[in-house]
Amino acid sequence: MFKRLALLVVLMVMGCQSTAPTATPKPSGVSRNRDWRPVIQSFDGFEMVKVPSGCFLMGSMEGRRDEQPVHEVCFEKAFWLDRYEVTNAQYGSAGAFQGDKRPRENVTWFEARAFCTQRGGRLPTEAEWEYAARGPESWHFPWGNYMDDSRLIFDKNNNYQTGEVGLYPLGESWVGALDMSGNVWEWTSTLYRPYPYQANDGREDPNNTTDRRVFRGGWLSYIDYGVSGHTRFQIAPDHPDWFIGIRCARDD
Numbered sequence: 001m002f003k004r005l006a007l008l009v010v011l012m013v014m015g016c017q018s019t020a021p022t023a024t025p026k027p028s029g030v031s032r033n034r035d036w037r038p039v040i041q042s043f044d045g046f047e048m049v050k051v052p053s054g055c056f057l058m059g060s061m062e063g064r065r066d067e068q069p070v071h072e073v074c075f076e077k078a079f080w081l082d083r084y085e086v087t088n089a090q091y092g093s094a095g096a097f098q099g100d101k102r103p104r105e106n107v108t109w110f111e112a113r114a115f116c117t118q119r120g121g122r123l124p125t126e127a128e129w130e131y132a133a134r135g136p137e138s139w140h141f142p143w144g145n146y147m148d149d150s151r152l153i154f155d156k157n158n159n160y161q162t163g164e165v166g167l168y169p170l171g172e173s174w175v176g177a178l179d180m181s182g183n184v185w186e187w188t189s190t191l192y193r194p195y196p197y198q199a200n201d202g203r204e205d206p207n208n209t210t211d212r213r214v215f216r217g218g219w220l221s222y223i224d225y226g227v228s229g230h231t232r233f234q235i236a237p238d239h240p241d242w243f244i245g246i247r248c249a250r251d252d
Helices: 002-019 109-118 126-134
Strands: 040-043 046-051 054-058 071-075 079-082 185-191 213-216 232-235 249-251
Touching (some): 054 126, 071 126, 079 126, 109 185, 126 185
Antiparallel strands (some): 040 046, 185 213
C-alpha cells in the first residue's frame, strides 16, 4: 500500500511538471555590438549587410513621448539591409539633387515599396531599421552614445543639400550600414502607431493605403536630436519629399 501511494505521488508530480508553462527562449544572437563583424554581400548589384538574430531595447526615455515605453524586441531570424541608401543611378532617375551617387529622394512610400519589391526585397520594418542602427546594446547613434559631427551629414554641415552615399565611413552602424544617421531619411514599411511595437497588431498591414507611415534617420534633424537611432517621424504614404529616400531589406 505504501509503495502504491508513493508511486502515485511521483506520477502526480511528474504530471504537474509536464504541464507547467515554459518561458519562450530568446534568440541566440549577438548580445554586444562589438562582437559582430559586418558581413557584406551583393544582391543583383546592391550591396547589403547581414543583420543577425538577437534582441534590443526599442525606444528611448530621453526622446519624445512616441518613443516610449522602452521595450524589448527580438528577432529570431537574420535579415539583410542595404549597406547604402538607394542612389539616383540605382533608381534610374534623380530627385531634387543631381548626381549619380547621391541618395534618391522625393519618392512616395508606394514608389519606395515598389522599388524594393522589384529587387526581390522589401522595405524594412521600423523595428528592423532601429535594430540595424542601434544594435543589441541600443546605442543612441550608429557609432555609440555620443553625438559626433564628423560622422554624418546633417544640419550643421549639409549646406541644405544631400551628400554622396557613404561619404562618412566612420558613421557606419554595428552591421556596417552607412548613413543611418544623416543624409536623407528613409521609409519603413510600418504604419505610425504607439509603442510598444508589435508586428502582428496591424501596423505592418500592406493594404492600408491612407494612414501615415514611419520614416527614420535623416538630416533636417533639429541638430543632434533627429539623427538618433530611436527618433521616429511619420508622413502620409502618398507624400513625396526631397528629404525622404529608400533603403531596402530582404529575408535571409
